[in-house]
Amino acid sequence: MPHPSYLLKPEWVKTIRDTGAEAEKLAMLHPDQLKLVYEQGWFKFLVPKAYSGLQLPLPDMVRLEESLAWANGSLGWVVTLCSGAGWFGGFLSADVAPELLNNPALCLAGSGASTGTATITDGGYIINGTWKYASGAHHATHITANCIIKNGDEPVLDADGNELILPFIFDKKDVEIFPAWKYIGMMATGSDAYQVSNLFVKANRCFKIDPAYAVINEPLYKYPFLQLAEATLAANISGMAVHFLDLCGPLFDEKQLGKRQPGTYRDATKQLLDELTAKLNNTRAEFYRAVDASWQSGLTGPAGYLTEVSATSRKLAKTARESVDKLYPYCGLQAANPDTEISQTWRDLHTASQHSLLNSI
Known part of the structure; x- marks a missing residue:
């Protein structure tokens, strides 16, 4: 079985590891690490090619993520979670995806917890909620979050009679990030909490993660x-x-x-x-x-x-x-x-x- 190092240039590993201790003190990725991530497009592993992403085959991407985690745990984790959120680009409405994803510094952070609400209103939703553990939040360009859909004060139910939960994507400027990561490891991931209050988002900022709803018709999004x-x-x-x-x-x-x-x-x-x-x-x-x-x-x-x-x-x-x-x-x-x-x-x-x-x- 090949050693994870075979996918990384020695100079990349040196940059990542030489700045690892300082990144822990910063409680986020070091600027030199981020520069390398942007140069190599690592945050765009799963972003559709149509939106300037790499759209890597899953086996290639998983091997690269193991290699990056071998170089440094925090860096590998942030790239994995933020590039994983880039996969959502395959499900975003085509009328908003290019605007959001065609960014050389693209980084999507977020949480999978359903700790927010999205109340239906004219043309979109009113969002309220607080979410924990958003790795990479401090250098994210956008934030994703799962919300319980509500119509007035009542939750909307899905076909199985359960509360309908859907993901949304917010602009970073509309999100308040606050300290929450106080653990012994992964200290450079910057996995802090975030919240939004009475935020209006258009309907096209909501999407559904389901192969049947993939906008990009490629195997990766199936x-x-x-x-x-x-x-x-x-x-x-x-x-x-x-x-x-x-x-x-x-x-x-x-x-x-x-x-x-x-x-x-x-x-x-x-x-x-x-x-x-x-x-x-x-x-x-x-x-x-x-x-x-x-x-x-x-x-x-x-x-x-x-x-x-x-x-x-x-x-x-x-x-x-x-x-x-x-x-x-x-x-x-x-x-x-x-x-x-x-x-x-x-x-x-x-x-x-x-x-x-x-x-x-």
Whole structure:
């Protein structure tokens, strides 16, 4: 299984990692990191080509996201979530999408939580609500949010009798962002909260995420959102785990040179690292086989293999967490020092892996 580094130029990795500590202090991506993201169009992975996006095939995009998360957890996460929101461009009304998405600095942030309301009014909706954890919010050009649709004081019901929930896209200037991210990892994601009050938006700022409602008739926008989200998040956690395991090797060698541990102990830790690296790589290969098969199935006929994508995404996330946790006790105090790269990687992985989408009993 190829190492995630093969998709990134060494100078890109250097820029990303050299600014990683400063990005944590800034609580958002560093300007040099953002410059690189814009130059490479990474926020536009899934934006339709019709709107100056890359519109990457899903397997290519997932591999790139794993590579970016390997370079730095916060950067990989922000690119994944913001480019994931760019996928909504395939569902936006054609009369508003070009205006919103043809922007070289495009970045869409948002939340999947349905903690807002959209009350129907003439020509559009009145939006009220507060949402948490919008990664990349500080450098976003637009913000997306899910809202419960209301007609007066009553919720509108869908065909199944449930409250109708639809996503909207707002201009950044119409949104108030406030501090909310106070966790041990992913500190440079700037995943703060936001709110809007009595905001009028036109009807064309509302869209529906459903293959039947795709405006851009391309396979990417027919792929189910659930498996797209599962695969992209699992790839991030995998990239962070590979980074952690990469750092363990030199750290264990340093301990050996210092003769601080008996030879049998050093041999045992090296063997454990080799075994866990092989296990993680085997799980990565299984995951990518499922992602590739689901994509090809969607291209050639009825979408299949989706259950395998869900299952292998969870398996990869679990294997990544367990591999890191088995090695952590042998890393010494460097792993507990918040100023070290290995600590940052550990903190990022354990924060990102709390995402409910990939946690199951």
